[in-house]
Amino acid sequence: MPAASVLLKRFVGKVRSMVAVRTLLSPVRKGEIWRVQIVWPNGMVRHVGKFASEKEAAKWILARPRLTRPAKENRDNATEGVPTPLAPR
Numbered sequence: 112m113p114a115a116s117v118l119l120k121r122f123v124g125k126v127r128s129m130v131a132v133r134t135l136l137s138p139v140r141k142g143e144i145w146r147v148q149i150v151w152p153n154g155m156v157r158h159v160g161k162f163a164s165e166k167e168a169a170k171w172i173l174a175r176p177r178l179t180r181p182a183k184e185n186r187d188n189a190t191e192g193v194p195t196p197l198a199p200r
Contacts, residue, residue, distance in 0.1 A: 134179050138168035147171055149178070 135150040145162040162168040172178075 133181060136172045136175075136178060138162070138165045138172070140165070 134152060135148075137148050138145050139148045139158070140146075141158065145165050145168040146158040147160050147162075147168050149157045149159060151157070160168065160171055162171065
């Protein structure tokens with residue numbers, strides 16, 4: 112029988128394939144400053160920015176909705192609003 116960690120990795124892989132995994136952004140306090148924590152779909156965690164308040168960090172997050180959409184949605188919306196060329200006559 113496989114080790115528990117192997118079974119857990121298999122389970123997580125199956126769950127990820129069943130649901131749309133998104134990037135999670137949240138304001139977090141690090142000492143005297145606020146940062147934005149980004150948790151990517153692969154589990155990698157990064158902290159970006161240096162903000163004076165939680166409100167400023169939240170505004171940064173709200174200004175970047177593309178970070179939380181799945182890649183396919185970003186590709187589909189990339190041409191939104193771009194005029195299509197006219198067909199030749």
